[in-house]
Amino acid sequence: MAAKKASEGFAKVVADEVQRWGSMKQTGVSLRYMMEFGSRPTERNLMRSAQFLHKELPIRIARRAIELQSLPFGLSEKSAVLKVRDWYLDSFHDLRSFPEIKDKDEELAFTQMIKMIKVRHNNVVPAMALGVQQLKKDLSPSIVPKDLEEIHEFLDRFYMSRIGIRMLIGQHVALHDPNPEPGCVGQINTEMSPMLVAHAASEDARSICFREYASAPEVNIYGDPNFTFPYVPSHLHLMVFELVKNSLRAVQERFVDSDKDAPPVRIIVADGIEDVTIKISDEGGGIPRSGLPKIFTYLYSTAKNPLEENYEGVHEGVTMAGYGFGLPISRLYARYFGGDLQIISMEGYGTDAYLHLSRLGDSQEPLP
Known part of the structure; x- marks a missing residue:
């Protein structure tokens, strides 16, 4: 009995601490700031970066942990979502238990710890996708998509915040690389x-x-092969991969029984003054206009669902289709550094995706 009381007391202390940190103000950074700061990874700068993360990460993680506890339609009670909440609470506890960082050894130990946090959160996207699938199974048919807007807005905030947390951790960890690739500042490639x-x-x-x-189908790419600009290659890879994958699937399925050759997917890279725009065009038959509003929601996929109860081995972007999360998450990646993603479709012909990336690099992180 005493043990139960103690654990309840402990839970209350943790909950109060999470609430306290979750109400603090977040501090956003820009791509340009990360580049300028990271271009001199001196011991002093790495220490300052670690001290900033020591205070910033618990605030961001606490906010998400709080939200995970009060989601509509009983989403918070789904086993996969409870697991994600526990990951966030564990990470919050690890960060808050870590003492103030005053020297190089402490900074290195802190860097190892946040590296582990990043690994712990690797499967958050498939786990949340599974939670949403569990919810979809239980929802009464009378619930219309409009009722689910609150869940979409939560997932947008949740994933945008996750992109930011992973970017900050990844950037700090990458600055320790003794042999960075030429032109790279942490995760940012300046060229x-x-x-x-x-x-x-x-x-x-x-x-x-x-x-x-x-x-x-073939993929043909048009643009200036010598053109470069500062961006995070892993983010761009994820977005283009997702868009091309959707196009290939649409073309493949449209032409599977045809005696005509499948037409290629075309990618055009245009370099503007404000934006770099990448257009991905296919002749996969397009999306009906009534379906367009759904493609950026998290509860929609035309493919069979690849997620079973076991998502531990699932990594982002490995299946051809089925999460229904690829497009909305790609749009968040684009928006994270001030860009956007638009889809324009001609039903009966094909689809064009316009990926706008801001060249200026000075938009602040959008902090949900």
């Missing part, structure tokens, strides 16, 4: 070639298409 990233992402998407359908 990233969008053509090269688009090519690599397209090849990855084609290999998955091959695995699923035993063939894949």
